[in-house]
Amino acid sequence: MKRIVIVGASAAGLTAAETLRRRGWDGRLTLIGEESRPPYDRPPLSKQILTGAWGPERATLRSLPDLARLRADLRLGQRAVALDVPGRRVRLGGGESIGFDALVIATGVAPRRLPDSDLAGVHVLRSLDDAIALRAALRAGPRVVVVGAGFLGTEVAAAARAMGLDVTVAEPEPVPVRRPFGDRIGALVAALHRDHGTRLRCGVPVRRLRGAGGRVTGVEFGDGTTLPADIVVLALGARPATVWLEGSGLRLGDGVGCDANCQAAPGIYAAGDVASWPNAHFGTRMRLEHRMNATEQAMAAAGNLLGDVTPFAPVPYFWTDQYDTRIQAYGIFPPDAEMRIVHGDPSDSHFAAAYGHHGRVVGVLGWNAPRQVRTLRRLVVDRAPWTTFAAIPALSPATVN
Amino acid sequence: MKVIVDQNKCVASGQCVLSAPEVFDQRAEDGIVVLRAETPPEGLADDVRQAVALCPAQAIWVEEQEDEQ
Numbered sequence: 426m427k428r429i430v431i432v433g434a435s436a437a438g439l440t441a442a443e444t445l446r447r448r449g450w451d452g453r454l455t456l457i458g459e460e461s462r463p464p465y466d467r468p469p470l471s472k473q474i475l476t477g478a479w480g481p482e483r484a485t486l487r488s489l490p491d492l493a494r495l496r497a498d499l500r501l502g503q504r505a506v507a508l509d510v511p512g513r514r515v516r517l518g519g520g521e522s523i524g525f526d527a528l529v530i531a532t533g534v535a536p537r538r539l540p541d542s543d544l545a546g547v548h549v550l551r552s553l554d555d556a557i558a559l560r561a562a563l564r565a566g567p568r569v570v571v572v573g574a575g576f577l578g579t580e581v582a583a584a585a586r587a588m589g590l591d592v593t594v595a596e597p598e599p600v601p602v603r604r605p606f607g608d609r610i611g612a613l614v615a616a617l618h619r620d621h622g623t624r625l626r627c628g629v630p631v632r633r634l635r636g637a638g639g640r641v642t643g644v645e646f647g648d649g650t651t652l653p654a655d656i657v658v659l660a661l662g663a664r665p666a667t668v669w670l671e672g673s674g675l676r677l678g679d680g681v682g683c684d685a686n687c688q689a690a691p692g693i694y695a696a697g698d699v700a701s702w703p704n705a706h707f708g709t710r711m712r713l714e715h716r717m718n719a720t721e722q723a724m725a726a727a728g729n730l731l732g733d734v735t736p737f738a739p740v741p742y743f744w745t746d747q748y749d750t751r752i753q754a755y756g757i758f759p760p761d762a763e764m765r766i767v768h769g770d771p772s773d774s775h776f777a778a779a780y781g782h783h784g785r786v787v788g789v790l791g792w793n794a795p796r797q798v799r800t801l802r803r804l805v806v807d808r809a810p811w812t813t814f815a816a817i818p819a820l821s822p823a824t825v826n
Numbered sequence: 827m828k829v830i831v832d833q834n835k836c837v838a839s840g841q842c843v844l845s846a847p848e849v850f851d852q853r854a855e856d857g858i859v860v861l862r863a864e865t866p867p868e869g870l871a872d873d874v875r876q877a878v879a880l881c882p883a884q885a886i887w888v889e890e891q892e893d894e895q
């Protein structure tokens with residue numbers, strides 16, 4: 426093996442490169458990234474960068490000397506446009522074609538938009554440039570509508586409220602963050618936002634954006650009502666960035682389909698938001714858009730590329746910060762899981778919940794309870810029997826949704 | 827090795843405590859990292875490097891001392 430190529434130079438791609446070097450790979454290493462900025466971290470974009478608590482440079486992942494120590498051929502500002510699996514080549518937008526012996530795909534995800542949303546005042550948030558543009562727009566004191574109350578949308582709303590703006594979040598589901606965490610946590614997140622003066626418009630889908638003279642003027646809902654807006658933030662989720670892999674023969678369903686070792690084809694691995702793989706710990710295929718997973722999966726993929734043959738079977742970790750509240754979660758949260766409050770009390774804004782599924786503890790969630798949730802994580806790692814919490818009263822209804 | 831943490835960057839994930847409980851702890855009130863050992867013994871160096879690599883907030887650094895390299 427002479428040359429390893431990594432496509433995607435962000436959290437997962439950078440970690441893959443560092444892991445390869447740390448594990449002794451001394452051959453050629455090429456890291457290709459579409460963004461021209463050196464790698465930076467995304468979680469602060471919707472938090473400290475948006476509120477202005479941090480300047481943009483604080484999101485930088487590595488100093489220039491640290492990047493240089495990688496001894497990688499760093500191709501920033503270059504986009505991979507095609508992959509030739511049998512020929513072992515990646516083609517770049519400029520026409521150049523780069524051969525590889527092994528490849529790591531770490532191209533992440535790209536935000537979804539609404540049709541006809543190409544209007545001034547409409548924003549998405551994925552990149553540092555997006556965050557800088559959105560912050561500049563928010564500083565003008567606009568009325569803000571955030572479309573989508575997942576984690577990104579609720580974090581953006583919290584940041585905009587912290588700037589003192591008039592903010593409404595629009596969400597077709599009855600409560601925010603329902604898909605990941607269900608009705609109960611969703612209702613608590615809704616209350617958190619209302620307590621901070623953010624309006625929620627839940628249960629009605631957005632039909633389209635309204636505009637005049639090329640600028641957004643408001644949001645029109647499925648029930649015919651409209652809400653005026655100066656700035657609309659689309660937080661509608663994201664799609665795996667796999668357009669460049671179409672026709673390559675790799676399995677592209679929900680992202681790049683990998684085996685348990687993060688391998689998509691012989692010598693070709695994927696990691697981070699773009700990769701789906703069967704997680705043996707839970708016996709289910711998953712694709713995670715979580716910061717910790719980008720690191721852990723890139724480490725695992727790089728190790729397997731070097732010959733480890735170790736199935737990647739982590740307990741996923743996720744966190745979100747909204748206002749003064751930090752929610753942290755380990756594991757999985759199936760909609761038919763049973764949930765019990767195992768520490769503290771939701772009415773005190775400090776509690777931990779456990780989730781049982783098929784007789785095992787599969788997830789734990791902390792609401793301003795970082796140390797408790799870290800300790801409870803052990804139960805998910807050990808697949809502890811759900812009867813561990815038999816003494817704790819069941820909620821009614823018992824399941825999450 | 828000398829360990830440095832940035833409490834302003836820390837997001838209280840606890841990954842460092844999971845990797846090297848002898849070196850890191852979390853504040854009771856908000857889970858922010860606290861150092862238990864600024865210059866941990868060499869035997870813990872790999873655990874500390876694991877914590878550096880896993881920290882989701884880039885809040886931990888190490889300075890390797892000359893004589894160790």
Ligand SMILES: Cc1cc2nc3c(=O)[nH]c(=O)nc-3n(C[C@H](O)[C@H](O)[C@H](O)COP(=O)(O)OP(=O)(O)OC[C@H]3O[C@@H](n4cnc5c(N)ncnc54)[C@H](O)[C@@H]3O)c2cc1C
Nearest residue numbers: 433435436437459467468505532533697698714715716719
């Ligand atoms: C605003 C925001 C806030 C977040 N907050 C949290 C949080 O609080 N907690 C949490 O757990 N997670 C959070 N996340 C998720 C976390 O940031 C991601 O899971 C993580 O960034 C995934 O890393 P990645 O390297 O897989 O993908 P990405 O970070 O998306 O990086 C992929 C890179 O590949 C590049 N690329 C794409 N296509 C090509 C191509 N064809 N050729 C070359 N390069 C290409 C992209 O430009 C990009 O730089 C947040 C994400 C965002 C956007």
Ligand code: SF4
Nearest residue numbers: 836837839840842881
């Ligand atoms: S791993 Fe990093 S973010 Fe998590 S508690 Fe430790 S220092 Fe803080």
